[in-house]
Amino acid sequence: MLEVAVAHRFGSFTLDAAFQSAGGLTVLFGRSGAGKTTLINAIAGLLRPERGHIIVDGEVLTDTEHGIFVPARRRRVGYVFQEGRLFPHLSVRQNLLYGRWFAPRGGRTGEVEQIVDLLGIGALLDRRPALLSGGEKQRVAIGRALLARPRLLVMDEPLASLDEARKTEILPYIERLRDETGVPIVYVSHQIAEVARLATDLVVISEGRVAAIGPTASIMGRIDLFPLTGRAEAGAILATTVAGHDPAFGLTTLRAAAGELRVPHLDLPVGAALRVRIRARDVMIALAPPEGLSALNVLPGTVAEIGRTDGPIVEMRLDCAGEALIARLTRRSVETLGLVCGRPVYAVIKSIAFDHHAFAGAAPPSPGADADTRDG
Amino acid sequence: MSAVFAFSPDEVTAIRLSLRVALWAMLWSLPIGIAVSLLLARGRFWGKSLLNAVIYLPLVMPPVVTGYILLLLFGRKGPLGRLLADSLGIVFAFRWTGAALACAVMGFPLMVRSMRLSIEAVDRRIEDAAATLGANRFWVFATITLPLILPGIVAGMILSFARALGEFGATITFVSNIPGETQTLPVAIYTLLQVPGGDLAAFRLTLVSILISLAALLASEVLIERASRRIHGL
Numbered sequence: 001m002l003e004v005a006v007a008h009r010f011g012s013f014t015l016d017a018a019f020q021s022a023g024g025l026t027v028l029f030g031r032s033g034a035g036k037t038t039l040i041n042a043i044a045g046l047l048r049p050e051r052g053h054i055i056v057d058g059e060v061l062t063d064t065e066h067g068i069f070v071p072a073r074r075r076r077v078g079y080v081f082q083e084g085r086l087f088p089h090l091s092v093r094q095n096l097l098y099g100r101w102f103a104p105r106g107g108r109t110g111e112v113e114q115i116v117d118l119l120g121i122g123a124l125l126d127r128r129p130a131l132l133s134g135g136e137k138q139r140v141a142i143g144r145a146l147l148a149r150p151r152l153l154v155m156d157e158p159l160a161s162l163d164e165a166r167k168t169e170i171l172p173y174i175e176r177l178r179d180e181t182g183v184p185i186v187y188v189s190h191q192i193a194e195v196a197r198l199a200t201d202l203v204v205i206s207e208g209r210v211a212a213i214g215p216t217a218s219i220m221g222r223i224d225l226f227p228l229t230g231r232a233e234a235g236a237i238l239a240t241t242v243a244g245h246d247p248a249f250g251l252t253t254l255r256a257a258a259g260e261l262r263v264p265h266l267d268l269p270v271g272a273a274l275r276v277r278i279r280a281r282d283v284m285i286a287l288a289p290p291e292g293l294s295a296l297n298v299l300p301g302t303v304a305e306i307g308r309t310d311g312p313i314v315e316m317r318l319d320c321a322g323e324a325l326i327a328r329l330t331r332r333s334v335e336t337l338g339l340v341c342g343r344p345v346y347a348v349i350k351s352i353a354f355d356h357h358a359f360a361g362a363a364p365p366s367p368g369a370d371a372d373t374r375d376g
Numbered sequence: 377m378s379a380v381f382a383f384s385p386d387e388v389t390a391i392r393l394s395l396r397v398a399l400w401a402m403l404w405s406l407p408i409g410i411a412v413s414l415l416l417a418r419g420r421f422w423g424k425s426l427l428n429a430v431i432y433l434p435l436v437m438p439p440v441v442t443g444y445i446l447l448l449l450f451g452r453k454g455p456l457g458r459l460l461a462d463s464l465g466i467v468f469a470f471r472w473t474g475a476a477l478a479c480a481v482m483g484f485p486l487m488v489r490s491m492r493l494s495i496e497a498v499d500r501r502i503e504d505a506a507a508t509l510g511a512n513r514f515w516v517f518a519t520i521t522l523p524l525i526l527p528g529i530v531a532g533m534i535l536s537f538a539r540a541l542g543e544f545g546a547t548i549t550f551v552s553n554i555p556g557e558t559q560t561l562p563v564a565i566y567t568l569l570q571v572p573g574g575d576l577a578a579f580r581l582t583l584v585s586i587l588i589s590l591a592a593l594l595a596s597e598v599l600i601e602r603a604s605r606r607i608h609g610l
Binding site (some may be wrong): 044072074076101145256 | 381499501502505506507508509510511512515519520523524606607
């Protein structure tokens, strides 16, 4: 349980934000300069806020009203920095074990091996940080923070300095971290793809204030937040399970409450849970079940909400058997089709719209099936 | 040719004395040098520029002036000299310890400059990272800062040592020219050149002086190279 309320001024910029987290991975989402890093620096004790309080598991770490400020070294808040900040003069092994010196005694036996294994860094132990790739450095930095036995982990855009391939390499490790270690994580990001894939809860921060807070799927489905979450990548998140494979065509069928989706082949067993992001720009709307159409995915639903109609582009939220789907259309199409709230429609999604950015907790689609590799 | 290397007992004494004086000057200024460098690199306090200027003074003042000031302060009748002699029994005037003090003061700016630059080059965010892992200020310094500034410390030590070997003006002004006590290599060479027939001996000691300086510089190269390789892991 984490409770944060921080007010701090830097020149003309004012941060005044509060949020709570019950565990899992909470993403602080917002543009550069929105105050996200300041917030986690305050949580880690690297910044003493002018006003506010920070409480972790009932222990007060900061409380300006009562003059309480626990120094960073006694907080047991693990910090994974954007640039890794490994100790250049120590080997990977020494970096990993650094925090254990100071951590409370009595950890589980085999803890080091377990975390080294979890992060896949066993082969690097005797190397120096200078000889590691960017992705390897970040994995070591994560391991180093974890081995100090933190009660909370904060991560400041740990993937920001990496290229796409390295990001794809690390994301599964962070997912395992979230699902297997049980350490609550506060994760700073301005990449919607990371958010969709990792976040349990989402705190949207804009100009030093909390603009929205809630479970990821419900925040991502709010079209009023699109100016903040980013139009181009905006889209709904569906919770699905793998229902079957069609080897003849190299397709996988996913089952969601909204209906079935056929996507390029995924290397996952039947029954595996999977989070799918469907970008608003990939969704078409039809008034009747379409025929003679190449797209494989058609989900019935009703128009639940229509966004601002003062520009050429209109976003709308569809209710598909209780799940939200977001579509982006031209205002012209909205008027031509006579789309109003409550109107039954069919959402049409091309299978190849599901590229590797769309999936969470899964291997990317196999290369042969990944015909469309639009970037994210 | 062999006559060139026929050292008289006095000459050997001068060489040994010089090495001892330089070594002590370096070792005593080391902890103070590290502390002052940290203060100048990291501290924010009133009078910092003044402290900086005072430390650099021996570098720009005539050495004779520095020696005379030391004589006024640490001489038999100087306020600090009397205090140290009465309370701790430490006497500088006309002793080899005085020569070491003069050399330490003269080498101090060079030592501090080298160390300060290396401290300022340390990425303090790495120290923050150590703090989030549970290290207190002492351990951050001992396990992160100190190893990272090691090349600068080694360079500072060598510079101080080399400066001490060459010190002449402040030494002869402060503690005079007493064979076996304060007559270091440069002072001995100077003295030999004042007497008829001392040329050969002066030449011998000059060679020795060159050799020691060269060895110190080469050693520093090797040590710094090794330390920075350790840091960057290459």
